Amino acid sequence: MSTKESTLKPDEFTVANNYANFLNHITKLRNPHEVEFLQAVREVVNSLVPVLAHHPQYMKSCILERLVEPEKIISFRVSWVDDEGDVQINRGYRVQFNSALGPYKGGLRFHTTVNESIIKFLGFEQTFKNSLTGQPIGGGKGGSDFDPKGKTDLEIMRFCQSFMTELYNHIGPDTDVPAGDIGVNAREIGYMFGQYKKLRGAFEAGVLTGKGLEYGGSLARTEATGYGLVYFVREMLQDKGIGFEDKTVIVSGSGNVSIYAMEKAAEFGAKVVACSDSNGCIYDENGIDLNTVKELKESGDERISEYITKYPNAQYLDDCSNIWSIPCDIALPCATQNEIDEATAKTLVDNGVQAVGEGANMPSTQEAINLFLDNDIHFAPAKAANAGGVAVSSLEMAQNGSKLMWTFEEVDEKLKDIMKNIYQNSMQAASDYGSPGNLVAGANIAGFIKIADAMSAQGII
Ligand SMILES: NC(=O)C1=CN([C@@H]2O[C@H](COP(=O)(O)OP(=O)(O)OC[C@H]3O[C@@H](n4cnc5c(N)ncnc54)[C@H](OP(=O)(O)O)[C@@H]3O)[C@@H](O)[C@H]2O)C=CC1
Ligand SMILES: N=C(CCC(=O)O)C(=O)O
Numbered sequence: 001m002s003t004k005e006s007t008l009k010p011d012e013f014t015v016a017n018n019y020a021n022f023l024n025h026i027t028k029l030r031n032p033h034e035v036e037f038l039q040a041v042r043e044v045v046n047s048l049v050p051v052l053a054h055h056p057q058y059m060k061s062c063i064l065e066r067l068v069e070p071e072k073i074i075s076f077r078v079s080w081v082d083d084e085g086d087v088q089i090n091r092g093y094r095v096q097f098n099s100a101l102g103p104y105k106g107g108l109r110f111h112t113t114v115n116e117s118i119i120k121f122l123g124f125e126q127t128f129k130n131s132l133t134g135q136p137i138g139g140g141k142g143g144s145d146f147d148p149k150g151k152t153d154l155e156i157m158r159f160c161q162s163f164m165t166e167l168y169n170h171i172g173p174d175t176d177v178p179a180g181d182i183g184v185n186a187r188e189i190g191y192m193f194g195q196y197k198k199l200r201g202a203f204e205a206g207v208l209t210g211k212g213l214e215y216g217g218s219l220a221r222t223e224a225t226g227y228g229l230v231y232f233v234r235e236m237l238q239d240k241g242i243g244f245e246d247k248t249v250i251v252s253g254s255g256n257v258s259i260y261a262m263e264k265a266a267e268f269g270a271k272v273v274a275c276s277d278s279n280g281c282i283y284d285e286n287g288i289d290l291n292t293v294k295e296l297k298e299s300g301d302e303r304i305s306e307y308i309t310k311y312p313n314a315q316y317l318d319d320c321s322n323i324w325s326i327p328c329d330i331a332l333p334c335a336t337q338n339e340i341d342e343a344t345a346k347t348l349v350d351n352g353v354q355a356v357g358e359g360a361n362m363p364s365t366q367e368a369i370n371l372f373l374d375n376d377i378h379f380a381p382a383k384a385a386n387a388g389g390v391a392v393s394s395l396e397m398a399q400n401g402s403k404l405m406w407t408f409e410e411v412d413e414k415l416k417d418i419m420k421n422i423y424q425n426s427m428q429a430a431s432d433y434g435s436p437g438n439l440v441a442g443a444n445i446a447g448f449i450k451i452a453d454a455m456s457a458q459g460i461i
Contacts, residue, residue, distance in 0.1 A: 008049065008050075009050075009053070011053045012053040014053075015049050016049045018059075019052070019064070022045070022064075022065065023042060026038070026041065031120075033117070034120060034121075035117060036117045036118050036120075036337060036338075039338075039366065040121040041068050041124060042366065043366055043369075043444070044448070047435075047440065047441040047444035048064060048444060048445065048448055050433040050434050050435075050445075051433055051445050052064065054433070057456065058452050058456070061460065064448075064452075067452075067455070070095050070098075070120060071096050071097065071099060073093070073094075073096075073116070074093065074170055075116070076091070076093075076166040077090075077092070077166075078091065078159065078166065079162060080155075080162040081158060082155055083152055083155055090145055090146040092142070092143070092163050092166060092167065093114070093116060093119045093143055093144065094167060094170055094171070094178070095119045095122075095123040095140060096176055097123035097127050097141070098138050098451065100138060100451050100455045100458060101131055101136060101137060101450065103137065103174050103177055104140030104177070105130055105137035105138060105140060105179075105394065106122065106140040106141040107141060107179045107180050107184065107390075108141075108143045108144075108178045108188075109142075109181040109182045109183060110143055110147070110182070110188065111143070111147065111182050112145055112147045114144055114145045115145070119141050119143055120141075121361075122141035122361055123139055123140050123141035125361050125382065125383050126139040126140065126141050126390070127451065128444060128447030128448065129382075129383040129390060129447070130394075131448075131450045131451050132387055132446060133387050133390060133422065134418065134422075135395075135418075137177075137390070137397075142167070142178055143181065143184070144159075144163060146159050146163075146183075147183075149183075149301075156187065156188065156191065157191045160188050160191035160192045160195065161191060161195040163192065164191075165195060165199065168196050168200060171207055172207055173204050173206030173400070173401075177206065177207060177208065177209060179208065179209040179389075180256065182255070185255075186211075186217075189208055189210045190212055192208060193211060193215070205400035206396075206397045206400040206401060209221065209396040210222075210393065210396075211396070216396075218392060218393075218395055218399055218405075218406070218411060219405070219408040219411050220392055220411035220412050220415065221392045221393065221396055221411075223260040224260075224389045224391065224393075224411075224415055225261075225359065225386055225389030226259060226261035226263065227261075227263075227264045227388060228388015228389065228391065228415055228418075229261050229264075229357055229358075229359045229380075229385050229388065230264035230332075230357075231415065231416050231420070232357065232380055232384065232385040232419045232422065232423055233332070235423040235424075236357075236378050236439070237355060239427075243268065243269070244268035245268065245269035245270070246269060246270075246271075247269075247270045247330050248273055248328045248329045248330070249271065249273070249328060249329065249330045249331075249332060250272070250273060250274040250324075250330075250331055251265070251274070251275050251359075252276045252281070252320065252323050252335040252363075253277070253334040253335035253336070253360065254276060254277050254296075255297065255334075255335075257359045257386065258334035258335065259297065259298065262275060262288060262290055263290055265330075265332070271287045272287060272290075273287060273288065273326065273328070274328075275288055275293060275323070276323045277297070277335075279304070280303075280304065280316055280317055280318045281316075281317050282304055282314055282316055283314060283323075283326055284307075284311060284313075286314075288307075289310075289311065292307055292311070293307065324340060324347055325351075326351075327351040327352060329352070330356075331353050331356045331357075333356070333360050333364065334360050335360050336360055337360065337361060337362040337363060338362065338363065338365050339360065339363045339364075340356075342365065342368050342371055345367075345368035345371045346371060348377075349372070349375050349377060354377065354378060355379070355380070356372055356377055358381055358382035358386060359382070359385065359386050360382065361382050361386065369381075373438065379440065381443050383447065384426050384443035387419070388415050388419055391414075391418045392415055395414060423439075425446045426443040427442055428442070428446070429446035
């Protein structure tokens with residue numbers, strides 16, 4: 001917990017001790033090797049001490065103890081045949097974390113680093129994020145250790161079909177609705193939707209979100225996470241009397257979230273000077289040419305280093321973490337978890353960063369978050385700031401259910417309202433529970449209370 005956090009009141013000491021013991025229990029006995037999951041849980045538990053002290057009924061019915069245990073974890077083998085005719089085996093997961101607010105909702109990640117701890121951390125974060133959107137959706141996440149990089153279109157199709165052949169038994173529009181995440185974009189969603197429809201024998205549009213526009217996708221879903229991040233950060237900055245105008249911005253990653261965060265930041269008057277991929281980062285002091293990045297990364301499957309071919313005056317740094325050594329006013333980590341550690345955060349602060357907005361899930365370590373908060377950096381935490389994607393996914397489900405299709409402007413206006421509400425509700429919760437201005441605490445508290453009240457109403461299940 002940051003040293004800036006409010007000092008605990010007497011009755012909160014007891015709760016803090018009880019929950020320190022609880023954290024020890026789940027760390028040592030229940031999830032000893034799940035490092036990323038425990039990191040996500042620890043941050044939330046530390047934020048909730050004042051809430052639990054104020055609501056003893058949540059402690060009596062063990063709301064938090066139940067909330068940190070997923071309702072269901074499904075793990076399955078995925079066998080598929082590559083273009084050489086060789087059999088490949090991957091592991092698939094779906095963690096159905098919490099359905100107090102609605103059907104499980106959350107992305108699918110295809111990346112070599114996927115394991116149960118990663119999927120559980122993502123599902124836990126998703127549960128709070130989805131609550132903050134105000135939409136009727138629970139939390140879940142899934143994926144596989146399948147690496148789409150370097151695979152042909154046909155290999156990706158065969159993998160997705162095999163993956164869905166197992167997953168389809170466990171999902172549905174009112175049960176569990178997957179979507180995209182790292183390594184899963186419109187192409188993968190399309191192949192999985194086709195297989196689901198064939199196996200189910202019905203066109204259930206609402207079973208997946210991020211679908212193509214021609215078969216039930218929502219306008220603005222592709223842009224939603226990146227746009228929503230910038231809308232949220234703008235709300236935060238406006239409260240401080242500043243904005244994106246004339247600011248220097250760096251955005252890690254160059255995938256779905258990163259590209260549309262860069263687009264909206266530039267539209268709001270910022271100069272985006274750097275972005276990255278898992279091999280390295282580019283720095284263009286004249287401002288990144290986003291169309292070139294889209295050609296390389298959305299249309300093609302190129303490395304970001306190819307940008308230099310078109311812009312030889314730009315620089316390529318052969319390590320993606322070097323992006324954080326570039327001086328900037330606003331940093332938007334949009335690649336992956338724990339990409340900013342304490343040393344990186346110190347470099348950003350020493351270079352004069354004013355604001356950090358988390359587009360990726362858990363991109364900052366706890367130590368980095370504490371350093372940002374202790375240095376009064378305007379900090380927009382992931383589960384609040386990157387909720388625009390899942391919020392528009394929920395709007396896609398609503399359009400599917402009503403068999404209507406809203407315009408881009410209609411969806412974008414709803415997205416702006418949702419991000420504004422998340423900001424205001426998180427700030428209010430932070431103020432109500434003794435951490436004024438601390439959006440990390442506020443988002444965790446606001447997300448928790450809605451889930452806790454729903455779980456209380458639904459009995460001990
Ligand atoms: N898609 C969505 O709707 C949402 C996604 N998020 C989060 O945003 C982040 C990015 O997701 P998304 O844009 O969808 O994914 P994409 O696969 O579209 O893009 C991911 C980007 O991050 C880079 N990257 C991935 N893993 C690493 C790594 N270990 N080290 C460095 N760079 C890495 C990729 O580089 P390369 O091309 O080399 O792999 C790529 O540039 C993730 O944390 C995701 O959980 C959050 C909310 C919604
Ligand atoms: N990957 C996502 C989007 C999930 C969704 O749209 O259901 C996330 O919120 O982390």
